[in-house]
Amino acid sequence: MAKPVLLVEDELFVALDVQMTVEDAGLSVDGPYGSLAEALDAMERQPPGFYLCAILDVRLRDGEVFPAADRLAQAGVPIIFHSGHADRQGLEDRYPGALVCAKPCAPRTLRARLDDVIQAAG
Structure with missing residues (x-):
């Protein structure tokens, strides 16, 4: 069974849209976590490397996602930041190899980023 994609997004309709995009790619989702x-x-309950990748919103209802992103990066989990508040250069500097999709993002753009992760993992 393929590894799931961790989804962290606090806007319900955006989360459902992203989840549908991931599932349309034939992948499963752990989340969404708001x-x-x-x-x-959720990450505490899983071993390092459990996730295929993570799709993370930067600003969440209880703060910024960076503590989670740091843990994922340390475990070698690819990160796709999906945020309307993304400083692309800052994120790419802090998380080399991370992909950034600015919201609003067309599902085909997010799907292309997922395909990049799948190809790199293959």
């Missing part, structure tokens, strides 16, 4: 606390709790 807060940093929920995401960190």
